[in-house]
Amino acid sequence: MSKIGLITKGFIKENPTFVLVLGMCPTLATTTSAMNGLEMGLATMFVLILSNIFISLIAPLVPDKVHIPVYIVVIATFVTVLQLVMQAFVPDVYKTLGLFIPLIVVNCIVLGRAEAFANKNSVLDSALDGIGIGIGFTMSLTVIGIVREILGSGSVFGFKFIPGDGILAFVMAPGAFLVLGYLMVLFNKLARK
Amino acid sequence: MAAKSNLTNMVLCLTAVCLVCAALLGVIYTVTYEPIRDAAAKALVESIGKVLPEGGSLSEEMTGENDGVAFIYYKSSDASGNVAAYAVKSKVVGFGGPLTIMVGVLPDGTVYNTSVLECSETPGLGAKCSTDEAFMAQWRGFKGNLKVRKDGGDIDAITASTITSRAYTLAVANAVSFVSSINTEDNE
Numbered sequence: 001m002s003k004i005g006l007i008t009k010g011f012i013k014e015n016p017t018f019v020l021v022l023g024m025c026p027t028l029a030t031t032t033s034a035m036n037g038l039e040m041g042l043a044t045m046f047v048l049i050l051s052n053i054f055i056s057l058i059a060p061l062v063p064d065k066v067h068i069p070v071y072i073v074v075i076a077t078f079v080t081v082l083q084l085v086m087q088a089f090v091p092d093v094y095k096t097l098g099l100f101i102p103l104i105v106v107n108c109i110v111l112g113r114a115e116a117f118a119n120k121n122s123v124l125d126s127a128l129d130g131i132g133i134g135i136g137f138t139m140s141l142t143v144i145g146i147v148r149e150i151l152g153s154g155s156v157f158g159f160k161f162i163p164g165d166g167i168l169a170f171v172m173a174p175g176a177f178l179v180l181g182y183l184m185v186l187f188n189k190l191a192r193k
Numbered sequence: 194m195a196a197k198s199n200l201t202n203m204v205l206c207l208t209a210v211c212l213v214c215a216a217l218l219g220v221i222y223t224v225t226y227e228p229i230r231d232a233a234a235k236a237l238v239e240s241i242g243k244v245l246p247e248g249g250s251l252s253e254e255m256t257g258e259n260d261g262v263a264f265i266y267y268k269s270s271d272a273s274g275n276v277a278a279y280a281v282k283s284k285v286v287g288f289g290g291p292l293t294i295m296v297g298v299l300p301d302g303t304v305y306n307t308s309v310l311e312c313s314e315t316p317g318l319g320a321k322c323s324t325d326e327a328f329m330a331q332w333r334g335f336k337g338n339l340k341v342r343k344d345g346g347d348i349d350a351i352t353a354s355t356i357t358s359r360a361y362t363l364a365v366a367n368a369v370s371f372v373s374s375i376n377t378e379d380n381e
Binding site: 032058060061062063064065066069070073074076077080081084085087088089091095096098099165168171172 | 196197198199202203206207210211214217218221222225228229232233236312313315318320352353
C-alpha cells in the first residue's frame with residue numbers, strides 16, 4: 001500500500017467510527033457540540049500517533065503473552081502526558097474535556113491499531129496509520145458534533161443561527177445514538193458507490 | 194518475530210517498559226508542575242476579579258465555617274479599610290459531580306457576581322451554567338429569594354437543568370449566609 005494510501009484509508013475505507021465502529025464511548029459522550037467533538041478527536045489522534053510509533057518500535061522485543069499489558073501501559077502513559085500538558089498549557093480546553101481524557105486509555109481504537117497494525121509494521125507506516133485513523137476519527141466526531149449541535153442547540157461551533165433551545169434530546173444520550181445510527185447508514189451507502 | 198514468552202523475558206520486558214514509562218511521566222510531571230500551578234492560580238485570581246467590584250485591595254486567603262461547612266474566602270477593602278465585598282469559594286454537589294463557584298457578596302447580602310471554578314455537569318445542558326448569558330446575568334446585583342422558580346424562589350433555572358440550577362443556587366445561598374454570619378461576628 002502506498003504511503004498516501006496508509007493515511008487516506010482511515011478517512012473512508014477503514015473509518016474508525018462509521019466502518020470499524022470502534023471507540024463508541026467517547027464518540028457518543030463528547031459529541032454534544034462540534035467543538036467538543038473536534039477537540040476530543042485531536043486529543044485521541046495525539047495519543048494514537050505516539051502510541052503507534054512507540055509500540056511499533058518495541059513490538060519485536062515484547063513476548064506474545066504480555067503484549068496487552070505492555071500496550072496498555074504505553075497508552076496510559078501517553079494519555080497521562082497529554083492530560084498534564086493540556087492542564088498546563090490549555091486549561092480552558094482541559095476544563096471542558098477533562099472528564100473524557102482519561103477515557104482515551106480504554107478507547108478501542110488506540111489499542112485496536114496497536115494490535116492490528118503497529119505491532120507488525122514499520123515505525124513510519126505506523127505513524128502514518130495513526131495520522132490517517134486519527135484524522136478519520138476527528139472528522140467523524142466533528143460531523144456528529146455538528147449535526148447534534150444544529151438539532152440540539154441551533155448553532156455550529158458555538159455560532160448560533162436558530163433562535164431558541166433546539167431539540168433537547170439531541171444534546172442528551174438518545175440523540176447521540178440516533179445521529180450516529182443515521183450517519184452510519186448514510187456513510188456506508190455513499191461509501192459503497 | 195516477537196521474543197519468546199518465557200518467564201525471564203516477560204518479567205524483563207514488563208519491568209523495562211514500566212521503568213521507561215515511569216521515567217517519562219516523572220519528567221513531564223516536573224516540567225508541567227509550575228505551569229499547572231500558575232494556570233490554577235491565574236484562574237483563581239481571574240475569578241475573584243470577576244466577582245468583586247473593581248478597585249478594592251484584596252486580602253489573603255482566609256478560612257471560615259458556617260453550619261458545619263468550611264469556606265475559603267477573600268475580603269476586598271476600600272481605601273479607608275472598610276470591607277467592600279467578600280469573594281467566597283462555595284462548593285456543592287451538582288448533577289455530575291462537585292460544582293465549585295466563586296461568589297462575590299456585598300456586606301449587605303447582595304450578590305455582586307458569580308463565576309464557575311469547577312464544573313462536571315453534562316456538556317450542553319448543566320454545563321451551560323458557565324456559558325448561558327441569561328442564567329449568569331441574573332446573579333449580578335441579585336437580592337431576593339435564593340431558590341429556583343420551581344421551588345418558589347426568584348432564580349430562573351437553565352432549561353432542562355433544574356438540578357444543576359438548584360445546586361448553583363444552593364452554592365450562592367450558602368455563600369450569602371456565610372457572609373451574613375461573618376458580618377454578625379465582626380459586629381459583635
